[in-house]
Every structure is written in structure tokens, then in C-alpha cells.
Amino acid sequence: MEYILIVVLIVLIIWVYQKLNRKIQILEQKISDLSKSNVNIGKPEQPFIEGINSEISPNDKIDVEKAVISTAEESPEEKKDWLNPLFDFIKQNVLTIIGIFTLVLGIGYFVKYAIDKNWIGENARMSIGFLAGFSIIIIAHFIRKSYSTFSSIIMGGGIAVLYFTTTIAFREYHLFTQNTAFVITCAITLFSIFLSYRYNSETLIIFSLFGGFLAPLMISTGQSNYIFLFTYLSLLNIGMLITVYLKNWKSVGWIAFIFTAIYLYFWTIQKTDLASIIFYIITYIIFYAFALQNYFKTNLLSKLDILMLVLINFSSIIGLVYIFSILRYEPLSIFPLSFALINMFFAFREYQNKKFERNYSVFAGIGISLLTLAVALQFKTHLITSVWAIEASLLLYIWKKTNHSIFKVFFYLLFPLVILSQMMTWTEYINSEKHLFIILNPVFLTSLVVIASCFFNLILLKKESKEKSETEFFENVFKVLCFGVIYLSILFELIYQLSSLHYVIILTYSFLYSIVFTSFLLLLKKKLSISEDLENLLIYGLLLLFAAHISTSQIVNAVISKEIRLSFYWVHLIYLIPLIYLIIKLIPQSEFLKQKIGYLLISLVCTLSVSFELYRIYIFSNDTTYKNIIQLQEHFSILYIPIIWAILSFISIFVGLTKNIPQLNKIGFGLLGITILKLYLYDVWQMDNVSRIIAFIILGIILLLSSFMFQKFKNMLKNLVEKNENSIDENI
Template sequence: MNELLIIILIIVVFVIFKNLNNKIRNLEKQVTDLNSKINARSIHSEPAEQKAASRQDEPSPAISNNEPLRKVVPFNKNNNEQIPVAEPKDWLRPVLDFLKQNALTVIGIFTLVLGIGYFVKYAIDKNWIGEAARAGIGFCTGAGIILTGHFLRKNYATFASIITGGGIAVLYFTATIAFREYHLFTQNTAFGITTLITVISIVLSYYYRSEILIIFSLLGGFSAPLMVSTGQSNYLFLFIYISLLNTGMLAVTFLRHWKSVGWTAFIFTTLYLFTWTSEKTELLSIVFYIITYLIFYLFALQDYIRKNILPVPDILMLALINFTSTIGLVYTFNALKYEPVIIFPLLFAFINTILFFREYTRKSSGAAYSVFAGITVSLATLAIALQFRTHLITSVWAIEASLLLFIWKKTDQKIFKTCFYILFPLVIIAQILTWTEYFNAKNLSIIVNPVFLTSLVTIISTIFNLYLLKATPETEKKDSFWEASTPVISYGIIYTAILLEIIYHISDMSWAAITHIGLLFSLYYIFVILLFRRKQNISNSLQTGLIYIFLFLLTVNASVSSSSVVTDILFKKLSSGFYFVHLLQWIPFIYIVFQVVPSSGFHKQPVSYWILSLAFTIAVSFGLYHLYVFANAQDISQYYVIKKHFNVLYLPIIWAILASIFIYTGLKKNIQEYNKIGFALIGMMVIKLYAYDVWQMDNISRISAFIILGIILLISSFTFQRLKNMVKNMVDKKEKKKESSDPPSG
């Protein structure tokens, strides 16, 4: 019953196909007739059009509704012709167009192969055919499909290429199943058959001039070793085969100029080489790395050799082949304990230097000059980094990311910027993994150790990236998340790298000392960034954010961290001189307040005055408190008594003085917020004094506090009144002067 249904279905499909084929032929005939009529009319209308064109001074070309508009520049002065400007190339457009036009064909051939496979399986389940017959059916089916594609190639080139590719796929799978499942022939025979299929498919591709077909052939050729593999790797035989396959690819690309073929081969070859290197590191792989480098280096230079130009895909290939080869070769040398590892990046740098000097002697400063110079410098830098035992992957990715950014700036091709933003997160991940070695490392040298030297390479490349990115227009930074966030992430990488190195080397000190040094470094790091803010084109919003972070860290360092340091000094865990490192925080604070704050737009919001004043008040109060403790306390037993005495007696006096300073500053600069802050601080001091301090003092301290505070308040009040009168007199003088200068009315 099932067999009858299948036969009926085949007959129905055949009838439908025949009817559709007849309709298509009729449509083709109608289109041919219409084209003939249109051509005849255009021939008869040519004289009239020529006469009409001769009467016009400047002919305007007609624009067809079916043709896309081209961007043009003004007329050339010499011959009054418009010069078309090349539109930016959309790299996905050819792929999308191909899929839109041929998606049904690809799906159809895939479905056909599956249908044949299910039919063969059904026949096997019914014991209709034996194992040898099954393989024979598969080979005949594949050959039949290829033959069908051959007859269709004249009128339907793309369709025929896909059909032929499907036939080649059937041959590959048949050979694989015949070897793996049926054991009809040995591994060498199976490999010979798949190789023969590859050779035939490449010859057909060249003969049919079909780029699609040769990609099918390469996919099959690179998959063939996996199809006939028995789990026992014979890398010598494998890479002789792959090298021959790549050599054939190189010949085809030079003859037909099919770039996609080379990229397909590069991806598969790199995966095979990296797998070999990671599974079984041996000296033999170095030979094939160098052979692969030469093949794909020549592939990348084919347009440079012919036309003396470097298109975008070729530049990208040059960067990738140099760095992937370096990774594999250096990893192999390191694993086998050979020296020196820098021989390969220096060798590749020398090859690129030759081409760089060729451009230099030609006095060319175009894209090729910049690319060869950038690759040469990057490889030389990598060689120096590897000589100091930096981590391979982190260093390679960091330098390659900077190279891609450099090429983007020189060529203005967005593909390199995209590649940079893909690689940059990988650099961060690799660097984080490198930092984890601090937890297990013992007795690392200061600075000259593999972890920090790797970080140093990343730091240098990051600074170079910031230098290149600083010329990016502000509009692009706002429109793109990565454009805006990359500088912030870069500053974070530099900060973390240096901080972890510092913490590692002071890890035997007390936690209070580690925290104090870390916070002090953080303050100076922000200070250095703001010091060079103009050279880096740091935006006002980023400057404001850094100032807020600085004030927060200053407050934490002056209060919590410094108090812990004082406690450790009294417990004899730290020397007393360690505290005076704390005073270094005032240098960046003074610079930021007087140089950065006025020009950064920090005071756009009134709350900024309160935050700045709060940080200043806390820092001064705790600073004087700690100095008072050092001057009077000998050990921890005296600490709490002295602390209470300072809070009750001296802290209100300090707040009163600071309040006077704020009020004076507010009146002098006409900033109302400082006046409010000063009076608020006086209010807090008075509340504290009468609600708590008075009841904790002895009579002498109470008298002294009231007298001193009274004098301070009187002086402040007198100063306030005097400044108020001065301001009033200045306003009166300005008004009188204005009245005397006005012309008399009437």
C-alpha cells in the first residue's frame, strides 16, 4: 500500500512539473518577443532622440525606474561629465541577494538528498539491496545529479552549480557511509576516493567558472579527512593533503579571482592547525604553519601584485594570517621548550618590512604603506613582549586590536572598527584570566614578572587606542555605545592592572595599610587622568563623574581608612611615619578644586557645592583629629580618652572656623550655596555643643570652649557685616555712576 502511494505521488509530481515547465517555456517565449519589439522601437527612435539632444546645451541623462540612483559629484570642468562616486560596499548584500534568489534551490537540493537517503534507508530496512548495491546506488545518484547540472549549466548557471554541489555532497556521503558503516574498502582507499571527488569537483568548478561550486568542493575536501577518520591521527599525511588542497585553492584564486574560496580554505586550515597544536604539540607542525603562512600571505597579496592595491578583505587577511601563525608557532616553541620564541614574529615582521620599504621607496603614503608599517611595528612589539615572557594570547590580542584600530583610522573602512570592537572584549577577558595568576603566584619580581609585563603590553596598547579614539567626533561617541564606553573601560583596565600589581607586593602588610595605599593610588590615578584631560579630549560629563568619584574616595580614605591606620599604629602593627603618607591626598585635591572644577561644569547643579564642602569638612576634621591623637596618645589605652576629648572640645571649634570660611567665600564670590553651607555647619555645631558637648566637659574646658567659640562667632559676624557693607557700597557706586552717565531727559 505504501509503495503504491509513493508511485502515485511521483506520477503527480511529474505531471505538475511538466505543466509548470510548459508554462515557463511560454512565458520565456513571450518575454523574448517583447524584447524584440522594444529593441526595434529603440532603433527607430534613435535619430529623433539624437536631434532632440543636439538642441540642448547640456544633456541630462534619463534615469530608469528600474535602475538604482548613483551618487554623483558636480560636472567635470574639462569634459562636462559627471563622475560617479563609489558607494560604500555592503558586505552582506551579495549573500542576502544570493539567498533571496536561490533559497528555494538550496532547500530543494537539500530536500532531494534527504529524500534519496530516506529511500535508500527504506530499501535497506526491506532488505531489497545489499551493502555493495547501496554504495553503488549512492555513487550513481550523485553522478546523475552532477550530469543533470551539466546539462542545465548553459541556461541556468547558478541553479546548475547548486545542483552539481548537491551531487558532490551525495558522493562524499556515500563514500563515508561505504567506509564507516559497510567497510567495503580500507581507509586509504576511502581517502583516495574522497580526494578524487575533490579533484573532480575543483576541475568542474574551474571549467564551469562557478565560484559557488568550488566552495562546495572545498567544503567537501576539508571534510573528507573527518569522514574517513578512524580516530588514529596521521597528521603528516593530513597536512600534506591540506597543503596540496590550499595550493590548488591559491592557483584557482589567481586564475579566477575568487576571494571567498581563499577565506573558506583559511578558516578550515586554521581550525585544523590549532586542533593539531593543542592535541599533539610536535616540531613537525612548524613546517606546516610556515607553508600555510606563505600560501595565504600570497593569497592576500594577489591584488597588490597585480594592481598595486590592497582591498579591505586582503588587509584583514594580512592581519589574521600574521597573528594566527604567530600564535601557533610561539605556542609550539613554548610547549617544546625551544628558544628563542621571538624568531617567528621577527621573521614575519621582516617580510612585512620588505613591502613597507617598497612603498616607502615609491614615496607612497596610501593604505598599503600604513598597513605594512602597522603590521611590522605590531609584530616587532609582540616580539619584545614575548621576550619578556608575557602571556601569548593576551599580548597577541591586545596588539592585534590596536592594529585593527590603526588600520581603521588610516583606511576609514568600518569593517576594521567592527573587528576591533569584537576583539576588544576578548582582550579584556584574556587580561582578567591573566590577573587571576596573582592569587597563586609566589615571589614575583616587582614589575619584571610575566603577569605585570603582560598587563603592561595591554596598558600600552590601550593608551594607543585612546590616542586613536580621541579624534572620534562627539556625535559618534553619543550615537554608539561602544564609542562612548570604550574610553571608560580602557581607563578601568589600566587602573586595575597597576592596582593589582601594587596590592600583590604589599599583601604581607595589614589590611588597613593595603586599603589605605589602594585608595591613595586611586586618588592619584584620577588626578593623572584629569591632569591630561585636554590631551585626551575627555568630555565634561566624564570629568564631572571622575570628580564625584574622587570626592567619595577622599571621604572614605580620610575617615574610615585613616582611622584604621591610626589604630594599627597604636597597636604597633605599623610605624608612626606611615600615617604621613595620608597627607599626600591634599595635592590632587587642591589641583582638582582650583583647576578642574571651574572648567568642567561640575557646579551646574547646586548639590555639587554641598558634596564638595562635605568632603572638605570631613577630610579636614579627621585629619586634625588624627594629628591630635598622634601628638597625645602613646598607646591604645589612651586612644579613647583623647578621642572623646577632641570630639567634645576641638571639633566644634574646627566646624566654626570652617563655617566662617564657607560664608566668607560665598560672600566674596557671590555664591549663595556656600553661605547656606556655612550657616548649616554653624547650626550643626551649636546643636552638638548645647545638646551633647556641654554635658561632657569639665568646668575649665566648658569655659574655654564657650570663650573661644564666642570670639570666633563674633569675628565671623563682624566679617559678615563688613563684607555686606562693602558689597552695598559697591552697588551704590555703580548706580550713581550709571545715573551720571545717562543723558538728561526732556
């Protein structure tokens, strides 16, 4: 009964297919007739064109022709997304792809079911697999003229069945040896390539290439014979290269590059062998020639050709230098220097032809990047971090020269990897078994490469106009990451080199460096194209650094315990220089003071600075020991702090009135209120009589002066308003 239902279902499917196929053919005929009838629509008549041409001067005609040609050249390259053809192909053929995949699975399940029921033996199973594969290929052959893409996918499915049949016959049933299985897979690959040429099908050769690169995995026994494997892959890549030059099928080269890189890197990591260098060089030559295919024909480099040049140069460098470093061969710079010479040769060729456009920029950029990498590696920098940092800058440089957004996308994808790799590099400060030299150590030299890359990238990304771009958010994030990497690279080196000193010295120098670094960023905000939001963020960070440095310093305890010298206190006070410059110069030029919290934060930092530094000077000026330091601290807090705060509040009110800044008036009166509350609620009950009298007298005088000054300015403002009103009345 089940077999009858299957037969009926197959007959119904064939009948429905025939009906649909007939309707599709009728629609195609109607579309063809409509196309022929409307072929001349939209075409201007020749007399009209001649009339226009007669009214245009010869120079204008040349300009118009250039404009038309430039538009025709730019529009396909710039406006059309390079991924659109791939997405269109998938959308149009997704059912076909799913269908052939399902069919292959169906055949597999049928064979498995037959095996479970013991209907067929091992040889019969293999025969069914080969028969099914060839049957699918034959069916695809007969429908190729009407449905070329559909037939190519169907034929690819048939080839996949042949590959899987060979794999199962070898691995599961052991019907033939590994050498025989390899010969069969090679024969299937050659057969599929022949069919690709025969039917001029790029889709089919992609299936063939997948099969060719997966064949070694299908017949692998776990015993790695890398020499044999890469000899086979090199021959396969040479065939790919010939195919690309004859048919211009670029997708074939990219698939081959991805598979080859995976195999090479796996070999390099599993078994670092000197013989692999030969295959790295062969692979480099093959794919460098692949990237130059259009260049040799049209003397132009497309965006994907440029990307391949970048990838093959730097991916080869990573593998080759890694092998040399593991096997302890020298010099590491020999490979980047050699590859740099190859690229500089093509740059010199462009220079001789006086073509200083895209091609020259690409070859020269790659050559200079490789020379830079050679110098970096000679100083024993970390391989991956240095390669990725220089490669990221190169991608950004090529984007600037070619204006192809694909390079900017790859840059934004690669730069986070540079950050992660740099973070791994910093761990060497902790894991290093021997002490690292100052600056001239692999970790910091690697950091210098990344810092140079960051500066170069910031220069390239500097905006040429003040208009906000669509990618402003990403550019701001990128700038923050760059500043963060530069800051942390120097900070970690500083902390590592000072690690043997007292923690107070380490903390002080770290805070001072952080303050100076942030101040320089604000000082160079125009040259670095720092946006207003980022500038405000830096000011917030700088004020936080000031507050932390002032309030958390343990320099008093360290000096009293004679762990550090008193002279180091002058180093601690260096922060006053950027603080004064920030208040007088930087902040007034920014939009920071327009925020409600701006004046409050600045006043808080100034109050902390004056209070803590006068406290430290007071402690150092007395004969201080651990026995009397608590008594001195209480005396300063009770007697001097109210006076200091009262004076600061007086200054704040005075500046607020003279400069007409209401926020400072509020801050001054607020600080004065806190001082009075502190005095009456706590200090007065802790003082002796003499101190109490002195504090009340000084505070009273300050309060009277503040009140008098406020009243005076109030009267001045009142008189000024009345005078203006009288002058208006007289004019009326």
C-alpha cells in the same frame, strides 16, 4: 494508493512549474524589449557636451576629470557594504538552498525507510546514493545555460550526496578500506573542481572546497595521522591558490583559511609536535601569496587582502610561538622577527618606488608590530595577550590609514578579547608559585604591552574635531576600558609587591595611587580628548576616593600598636596635594560645579579631611595607649568637633557671600545647624563644666560673627540695589 498519490503530486508539480516558467519567459522578453527602447534615455547629446567643453579651460577640464575619476574610484569601495553581495546572494537563492538541502534529506530518509523495510542490501544502498548524486548533477548540467546559479547550487547538492554516500558506505557498512574511501573522496573533490572550471562557477567550487576539507572528518577512524592529513590539506590549499590566481575567486581562499586554521590549532593543542611547524610555515606562505594576488596584478591592496595579511601573520605567530614555548625551544622571537623581515621587504619595495600611501603603511605597520611583539616575547610576556593587544592596535592603525570601517569593526571585536586575556594574565599574581621580580616579571611586562597598546589606541582615536560622531558612545566606552586596564595593571603590581607589608600600608599606597592616577587623567583631559560626561564621572570617582581614603584609614590604630612608624603618617597626607589642586584649579575649569550636588560633595570631602586629620594629630600629640584612646576620642568628638564644624561653616558662609555662591551659603548654614543640634542634643550632656563653658563661648562668638557678616552683606546688597535704581531714575 500511496504511490498513486505521490505520482499525481509529482505530475502536478511539473505542470505548475511549466506554467510558471512560461510566464517568467514572457516577462523576461517584455523587460528585454523595454530595455532596448529606453537605452538612450538620460544620455546627453554630443553637441551639448561639446558646448560645455568649449566653455571650460584646459586646467578646469583636468580638475573635473580628476574629480570624476576619484568619485568613480571611491564610491564602489567606500559606499558599498562588503557584505551586501553575500546577503543579496542568500536572499535571491534562499529557496534554492533550502530546496536542495531538503531534497538531500528526503533521499536520505527514503534510503533509511528502504533499509528499515529490508528492500535493499548494503551494496544496493551505496549504489542508490551514487546514482542519486550523479542524477542530480546531470539534471543541473542540462539547465546550466538558462539558470547558472540555480544549477550550481543543485550540482553542489549532488556532490554533497556523493560525499555522504562514501562516508556512510565506509563508516557504517565497511564496504571498503579507509584508503579506498580517501581515494574516492579525493576523486569526488577533483571531479567537482573540474566541473567548477568547466562551468566557470564560483558557487560550485565553494561546495567542492567544503567537501574537500570535510572529507578527512568523514573517513576518520579516530587514529590521528596529522602528517598525512596536512600533506593533503597543503595540496588542497595549493590548488586553491592556483584557482584564485586564475579565476580571482576570493571566497575560496577565505574558506580554505578558516578550515586550515581550525585544523592546525586543533593539531597544536591535541599533540604539540615539532613537525607541525613545517605546515605552519607552508600555510603562511600559501595564504600570504593569496593576500598578495591583487598586489602583484594591480599593485594595490584591497581591504580584505589587508585583513588576510594581518590574520595570517598573527594567527601563525600564535601557533608557532605556542609550540616553541611548550617544547621549551628558544628563542621565541625568531618567528615574529622572520615574518617582520618579509613584511619590511615589501615596505622597502614601496619605499624605493616612493609610494608612501596605503600599501607602504600596511607593510610597515605589520612589520613594526611584529618587531614589537618579538621584543615583548623575548621578555617572556604572555603570548595571547601580547599578540591580541598588538594586533588590535595594528587594526586601528590600518583603519586610520585606509579609512575602511571593516578594520575598526574588527578592532572593536578584538579589544574586548584583549581585556579578557589581560584579566586571565592578572590571575598569575595569585597562582604564581615563586615570587615575581619587581616590574621585570612576565605578568607586569605583559601589562606594559597592553598599556602601550592602550595609549597608542587612545592617540589614534583622538578626535580631530569637536563635533560629536555617531560612534562617540563606543569611543567613550573604549576610553573607560583603556583607563581601567592601565589603572588596574599598575595597581595589581603595586599590591603584589607590597603584599608582605602591613595591610594599612598596602591600603594607603593603593588609595594614593588611585587618587594620583585619576588626578592625572583630569589634568590631561584635553590631550586625552576626555568628554564632559567622562570628566564629571572622573571627578565623582576622585571625590569618592578622597572620602574613602580619609575615613577608612586605620593608621591611628597601626601606629599605637607600633605595627608601623609614625613617620608613615606623612605619606598618608600626600593626598592633600591633589585635593587642593582639584579644588583650586581643576574643578573651577569644569562644568562640575554647575550640578546641584557639586558644592555639597566638595564641602563634604573638605569637612571629612579637616575633621579626621585634626583628630589624628590630636591623638598623636598625646601620650596615647590602647587604654586611654577611647577617652581621647570621646573628648575630641565632644569638645573639638563642634568648634571645627562651626569654623568650617563660618568659612563656607564667608566664601559664599564674597563669591556670590548661594550653594555655599546653604551648606554653611546646614553644617552650622548640624553642629548646634549635636551640641544641644548630645555633647552638652557629656561635658564637664569647664568644657561646656568653653564650647558655648566659642560657638556663641562664631554664631554672632556669622550673623553679623550675613547682615552686613545683606545691607551692602540693599544699598547697591537702591543706588542702581536712583541712577536709572536720573537718566530717565
